[in-house]
Amino acid sequence: MTKKIEWYHDFINLKYKPKASDLKVLFYFEPAKDITKDDAIGRIASESSTGTWTTLFKLPPRMKKLMATAYKINGNWVHVAYPLDLWERGNMPQLLSGIAGNIFGMKALNNLRLVDVSLPGEYIRHFPGPNLGIQGLRKYFKVYDRPLTGAVPKPKVGFSAEEHAKIGYETWLGGFDCVKDDENLTSQTFNNFNKRVSLMAKMRDKAERETGEIKDAFINITAETEEMKKRAKILHNHGFKYAMIDVVTCGEASDQTLRETLGDYGMAIHAHRAMHASFDRNPKHGITMQFLAKIMRLIGVDQIHSGTAVGKLVGSKEEVLAISNILREKNVKSYKNVLLEQNWGKIKPAFPVTSGGLHPGLVPDIIDIYGKDVVLLVSGGIHGHPRGTRAGAKATMQAIEATKKKISLEEYAKTHAELKQALEKWGRLRPV
Ligand code: CAP
Numbered sequence: 001m002t003k004k005i006e007w008y009h010d011f012i013n014l015k016y017k018p019k020a021s022d023l024k025v026l027f028y029f030e031p032a033k034d035i036t037k038d039d040a041i042g043r044i045a046s047e048s049s050t051g052t053w054t055t056l057f058k059l060p061p062r063m064k065k066l067m068a069t070a071y072k073i074n075g076n077w078v079h080v081a082y083p084l085d086l087w088e089r090g091n092m093p094q095l096l097s098g099i100a101g102n103i104f105g106m107k108a109l110n111n112l113r114l115v116d117v118s119l120p121g122e123y124i125r126h127f128p129g130p131n132l133g134i135q136g137l138r139k140y141f142k143v144y145d146r147p148l149t150g151a152v153p154k155p156k157v158g159f160s161a162e163e164h165a166k167i168g169y170e171t172w173l174g175g176f177d178c179v180k181d182d183e184n185l186t187s188q189t190f191n192n193f194n195k196r197v198s199l200m201a202k203m204r205d206k207a208e209r210e211t212g213e214i215k216d217a218f219i220n221i222t223a224e225t226e227e228m229k230k231r232a233k234i235l236h237n238h239g240f241k242y243a244m245i246d247v248v249t250c251g252e253a254s255d256q257t258l259r260e261t262l263g264d265y266g267m268a269i270h271a272h273r274a275m276h277a278s279f280d281r282n283p284k285h286g287i288t289m290q291f292l293a294k295i296m297r298l299i300g301v302d303q304i305h306s307g308t309a310v311g312k313l314v315g316s317k318e319e320v321l322a323i324s325n326i327l328r329e330k331n332v333k334s335y336k337n338v339l340l341e342q343n344w345g346k347i348k349p350a351f352p353v354t355s356g357g358l359h360p361g362l363v364p365d366i367i368d369i370y371g372k373d374v375v376l377l378v379s380g381g382i383h384g385h386p387r388g389t390r391a392g393a394k395a396t397m398q399a400i401e402a403t404k405k406k407i408s409l410e411e412y413a414k415t416h417a418e419l420k421q422a423l424e425k426w427g428r429l430r431p432v
């Protein structure tokens with residue numbers, strides 16, 4: 001008789017009823033050749049909690065309490081429950097090192113996808129969530145009945161700080177609430193951060209005086225963490241309500257730190273998700289965008305990019321709706337193999353941000369998918385307007401008005417020149 005050398009199956013118990021205090025995770029998995037489903041599932045639960053590849057000389061019985069349990073298998077989906085004590089409170093990198101860590105590299109799995117996590121109240125209450133959230137930001141802008149709007153100067157990078165601020169001014173004067181930096185604009189030789197901030201503040205003040213509206217900007221502070229803290233302070237000193245962070249490339253640890261810093265200044269975080277598609281694009285492997293959205297709401301971003309379903313970047317309508325649900329609802333209901341139930345307790349709702357290949361002709365589709373609680377970013381789609389940036393922003397605002405009034409864009413365009421010109425160029429094009 002061969003000796004038992006591993007204990008992976010000890011992590012499976014289909015009779016287990018998760019406790020209210022457990023963290024519950026839904027994974028999609030595909031076992032490698034010659035690996036049974038149970039062998040695969042056991043490894044997922046083991047490697048993400050307390051196990052190792054072989055039986056041990058010593059296994060103190062009390063440690064069994066920390067083992068994860070695979071408790072429900074549904075085709076290639078498995079539900080795993082984790083005892084709360086496995087997790088340090090308020091430490092997001094540590095959670096990821098467990099449920100999104102070594103398991104992705106196991107030879108026994110051809111594919112593994114972390115779909116969603118359901119977090120108990122006792123875990124959630126150690127995170128701050130958004131500082132202002134949807135209600136706080138609406139109150140700040142005094143805009144309650146339409147999406148917030150913003151645009152990035154295009155080309156992405158290359159403008160000087162002066163040129164950037166002038167484009168910003170045109171964007172604001174066209175009716176947009178915000179001007180956004182692109183994800184790869186930080187503080188380059190041709191566009192220094194400090195200079196950009198001070199010129200943008202001047203132009204913002206001018207735009208506010210001339211329009212009587214609140215104007216702001218998502219200026220990108222992405223850098224090494226200490227540097228980000230300095231940049232956050234500079235933004236605060238210049239009266240900006242937001243800072244923008246590339247939350248994936250910066251990492252959860254610095255996101256958490258900056259949430260504290262910006263919270264002290266009463267500011268909000270615009271979260272750009274550049275790099276997300278490296279782990280969420282393959283539907284069989286990696287981490288879903290809804291999971292990323294969940295941990296970002298918990299860490300406390302006020303808004304995060306969530307896709308368009310109709311623009312230039314990947315992302316289905318189902319995914320967009322799942323992300324919006326996670327960001328905006330108080331009680332998220334489980335949905336197919338896409339979402340787990342989540343009670344957000346006191347954590348505020350965050351805005352989804354729709355962006356990428358949008359233009360005025362796509363506004364009705366976007367509002368149909370998202371409703372009004374969304375930040376709408378139209379960049380190429382305003383700067384490419386035949387009459388320029390200001391007219392492009394006006395055309396977008398007209399498209400929002402038309403949609404609110406339930407009038408077709410074509411009809412509204414008869415009395416709104418900027419919208420008419422936009423439709424002549426792009427129509428209802430869905431770019432690829
Ligand atoms: C959009 C954008 C945004 C992407 C991000 C760009 O520009 O500025 O970064 O939309 O993608 O650089 O492509 P356009 P996502 O409006 O000119 O397309 O929102 O999917 O994270």
Ligand code: MG
Binds near residue numbers: 152182183
């Ligand atoms: Mg961009």
